[in-house]
Amino acid sequence: xxxxxxxxxxxxxxxxxxxxxxxxxxxxxxxxxxxxxxxxxxxxxxxxxxxxxxxxxxxxxxxxxxxxxxxxxxxxxxxxxxxxxxxxxxxxxxxxxxxxxxxxxxxxxxxxxxxxxxxxxxxxxxxxxxxxxxxxxxxxxxxxxxxxxxxxxxxxxxxxxxxxxxxxxxxxxxxxxxxxxxxxxxxxxxxxxxxxxxxxxxxxxxxxxxxxxxxxxxxxxxxxxxxxxxxxxxxxxxxxxxxxxxxxxxxxxxxxxxxxxxxxx
Numbered sequence: 001x002x003x004x005x006x007x008x009x010x011x012x013x014x015x016x017x018x019x020x021x022x023x024x025x026x027x028x029x030x031x032x033x034x035x036x037x038x039x040x041x042x043x044x045x046x047x048x049x050x051x052x053x054x055x056x057x058x059x060x061x062x063x064x065x066x067x068x069x070x071x072x073x074x075x076x077x078x079x080x081x082x083x084x085x086x087x088x089x090x091x092x093x094x095x096x097x098x099x100x101x102x103x104x105x106x107x108x109x110x111x112x113x114x115x116x117x118x119x120x121x122x123x124x125x126x127x128x129x130x131x132x133x134x135x136x137x138x139x140x141x142x143x144x145x146x147x148x149x150x151x152x153x154x155x156x157x158x159x160x161x162x163x164x165x166x167x168x169x170x171x172x173x174x175x176x177x178x179x180x181x182x183x184x185x186x187x188x189x190x191x192x193x194x195x196x197x198x199x200x201x202x203x204x205x206x207x208x209x210x211x212x213x214x215x216x217x218x219x220x221x222x223x224x225x226x227x228x229x230x231x232x233x234x235x236x237x238x239x240x241x242x243x244x245x246x247x248x249x250x251x252x253x254x255x256x257x258x259x260x261x262x263x264x265x
Contacts, residue, residue, distance in 0.1 A: 004029075022048060026082070036067075040066070047075065076102060076104070129178070199232070
């Protein structure tokens with residue numbers, strides 16, 4: 001039996017030493033409860049366990065410190081960094097919880113995950129809901145709010161500019177309660193910058209310190225909603241500047257960026 005390996009990576013970083021941290025665990029045989037305990041103890045944004053079946057199929061099992069997750073794209077990017085090579089630049093995998101099909105792709109030093117949009121019923125969004133969730137009574141959105149998903153539904157809210165985006169201090173408890181009632185995994189608030197690129201923040205944790213530094217599922221959902229490729233910045237105000245790029249591929253989206261190996265234990 002192969003020895004369990006644990007590797008830490010930074011994902012979607014703009015340059016070396018930046019990005020959203022993830023742990024990739026291989027050759028592990030713990031159960032779900034033990035994996036959750038491992039993720040809680042490590043206290044990084046995400047852990048992904050790579051499971052291989054006897055027929056060679058690969059499943060990715062995701063854990064945040066507080067919960068198991070059906071999909072985490074920055075952790076998937078980390079797994080892709082270890083699974084792909086110039087000799088094997090493409091690989092099909094599935095998620096452990098829901099069996100969602102993903103294709104991992106290597107192009108030069110850039111990694112991509114190809115995934116299809118999820119069809120969902122739009123929840124009722126009251127006119128005052130965005131203002132209540134964002135705790136900004138006078139806020140005026142630049143476009144109508146919408147829920148979109150490539151595996152983890154997000155309420156997409158477009159604000160006027162970066163200054164407005166970075167000043168947000170939303171009602172995290174209200175976001176969590178509304179999301180739980182509607183089956184939506186938080187709010188992704190975004191804006192268009194003066195240079196034409198996009199910038200965003202993800203709100204789905206009760207603790208402000210747990211704000212995500214790069215949210216690949218939101219980038220994929222936003223790209224499909226807009227119907228075009230995007231370059232999306234996130235995390236600079238948190239000390240980990242990230243850049244997520246997307247491409248449209250027929251009826252699917254490619255979500256990609258850098259992944260840098262930091263350490264192995």
